[in-house]
Amino acid sequence: MMEKLGILVTVAVFLEMVSATSLGVVYTEGGMVEGENIRLGYRHHMDIFKGVPFADIPGRFEKPQRHPGWDGVLKATEYRKRCLQLTLFMTDTRGSEDCLYLNIWVPHGRSVSTNLPVMVWIYGGGFMAGGSMGANFLNNYLYDGQEIADRGNVIVVTLGYRVGTLGFLSTGDSSLPGNYGLWDQQAAIAWVHRNIRSFGGDPDNITIFGESAGGASVSFQTLTPHNKGLIKRAISQSGVALCPWGIIKNPRKIAEEVALKVNCPTDDRMAACLKMTDPVLLTKAGPLNLSGSPDAPLVNNLVLSAVIDGDFLPDAPSKLFHNAADIDYIAGVNDMDGHIFTAFDVPSINSHLVDTPIEDMKRLLASYTREKGKAGLDEAYSTYTSTWASNPSKEDIxxxxxxxxxxxxxxxxxxxxxxxxxxxxxxxxxxxxLFSEPNRMAGVGRPYPSWVGADHADDLQYVFGKPLTTPLGYWPRHRDLARYMIAYWTNFAKTGDPNNGDLSVPATWPKFTNGHQYLEINNKMDKNYVRQKMRMRYVHFWTSVLPNLPISILE
Incomplete structure (x- = not known):
């Protein structure tokens, strides 16, 4: 009897192996592509396509063009190089100008998938760095779409786009209009819309999502008129078009600084000279100063970003929200998103031993409210100290x-x-x-004080399911949180409602329009984590009180 059972199991496994669900060779507008098919379980497979071109090698400081195509079958099994950028320590460059590729994860059950929702990821990195092409650090590929695709039963796409000087330098006029990185993202979204049906996706159900500069990019992509009808839903994590670092205020000045560094003139010959300059030199000339102080905050050094060019962005972002009228939208932040930035500006905040002077706080506030002068600083200071006791603790400051x-x-x-x-x-x-899972580096005997909450980018590991793929590095509560976030994100991609889809969630997330409600996301969450009017006093100060103060005549 046992022998017969063994034979039956062997036959079943063999039949499943020979009939593995796979797309095989896929026909795209550029030609045929073939990815890798992996087995995840019984009647449970995934096709992974790496390095599929969505545009031609871009011309320097030009919009991307359609790929001319290829002969034969393109083996899409290796990640391509990320777009040319400075290395972490800014002493050298990595990547290539030939970088407009995307990666696709397609899950299959008993039969080959059709009509799946599609989630397109846009990475962050301050518009200066980043990539979706393989390992970010050591052997850890943060933006691996497998866990989201598998658990959520969605197609995940990640893409490359130009960053730094090559992606965002602008003269502020038609000679070098800028926004090249945003055009790359738009070309990838349009390619997905035109081709994803061949991969088993629904071109009419595309969700774009991203974090930091990627979250702001998502926001820009919903606001540009060039994506009309291409995007169904969007998720911005820790970044929107309205962020103070989202738009370059004086692009010409930055272009001239770069031109001088690479020995180009700053007159009407500047754009032509820059286009002829070695791309590595251009990348190294990009302004990126990672030093900060209360008087010159780090955020003010993020100077390469989008421009109002009259084309991709016909107007200020605040005036373009009518273009997103039919797009479902999730946006949120981490409760201490500013920690990594303010730690550059005021390093003592992370010290267990050194007090932080109130004067440092005043100097930082003065920097953020500079154009309103003393009146702006006084209003800001009274707003932020209104909940303090008469003698604030070190931690309060x-x-x-x-x-x-x-x-x-x-x-x-x-x-x-x-x-x-x-x-x-x-x-x-x-x-x-509001994402509030405490930072894993915070606590006794760790680099950060125990009061540090969710820092910038802390949400990424959970959205991409890292506690589930590398369980030894996490506790069970972290795996719970990863399941919650994948459930909300993929339910939303399917239905436009994060509560409704194939995966159950721990709390019902109300719409923002129901009294400005929001969901606080962490591993303990339940129905009691629905909140209302996020930091209303401070939102009111920055959006109403401060803008209505007169501009300082000292400016």
């Missing part, structure tokens, strides 16, 4: 500095974007969240 950075750099602009999305929405739904 340090935490308030992080709150100031979080509010100014991320939280308030995100709330403003949610208000504008909701105000302009037709069929589009609006959802707000």
């Amino acid at each position: 340090k935490r308030t500095i992080v709150d100031i950075g979080t509010d100014y750099i991320f939280l308030v602009p995100t709330q403003a974007a949610l208000y504008l999305h909701a105000a302009n929405a037709k069929s589009g739904r609006t959802y707000s969240y």
Whole structure:
């Protein structure tokens, strides 16, 4: 009997292996591609395509063009190089100008998938760095789409786009208009819309999602008129178009600084000279200063980003929300998103031994409110000290500095974007969240004080399911949180409602339009984690009180 059972199991396994569900060779507009098929379980497979070109090698400081195509079958089994950028320590470059490729994860059950929702990821990195092409650090590939695709039963796409000088330098006029990295993202979204049906995806159900500069990019992609009808839903994590670092205020000045570094003239010959300059030299000339102080905050050094060019962005982002009227939108921040930035500006906030002077907090506030002079600083200081006791503790001062950075750099602009999305929405739904899982580097005997909450980028590991793929590095509560976030994100991609889909969730997430409600996301969450009017006093200060103060005549 046991022998017969063994034979039956062997036959079943053999039949499953020879009939593995796979797309095989896929026909795209550029030619045929073939990825890798992996087995995840019984009648459970996934096709992975790496390095599929979505555009031609881009011309320097030019919009991307369609790929001319290829002969034969393109073996899409290796990641391509990321776009040319500075290395971590900014002493050298990595990557290539030939970088407009994307990767696709397609899950299959008993039969080959059809009509799946599609989630397109846009990475962050301050518009200066980043990539979706393989390992980010050591052997850990953070943006591996497998876990989201598998658990959520969605197609995941990650893409490359130009960053730094080559992606965002602009003269502020038609000679070098800028926004090349945003055009790359748009070309990838359009390619997915045209081709994803061949991979088993639904071209009419595309969700774009991203974090930091990627979250702002998602926001820009919903606001540009060039994506009309291409995007169904969007998720911005810790970044929107309204962030103070989202738009270059004076692109010409930055272009001239780069030109001088590479020995180009700064007159009407500048653009032609820059286009002829070695791309590595151009990349190294990109302004990136990772030093900060209360008087010159790090966030002000993020100077290469989008420009209002009259084309991709016909107007200021705040005036373009009508273009997102039919796009379902989730936007949120981490509760201490500003920690990594303010730690550059005021290093003592992370010290267990050194007090942080109140004067440092005043100097940081003065930098953020500079154009309003003393009146702006006084209003800001009274707003942020209104909850203090008469003699604030060391921790009160340090935490308030992080709150100031979080509010100014991320939280308030995100709330403003949610208000504008909701105000302009037709069929589009609006959802707000605050991610508050404490940083894993915080606590006794660790680099950060125990009061540090969710720092910038802390959400990424959970969205991409790292506690599930590398369980030894995490506790069970972290795996719970990863399941929750994948459930909310993929339910939303399927239905436009994060509560409704194939995966159950721990709390019902109300729409933002229901009294400005939001969901606080962490491993302990339940129905009691639905909150209302996120940091309203501070949102009101930055969006209403401060803008209505007169501009300082000292400016």
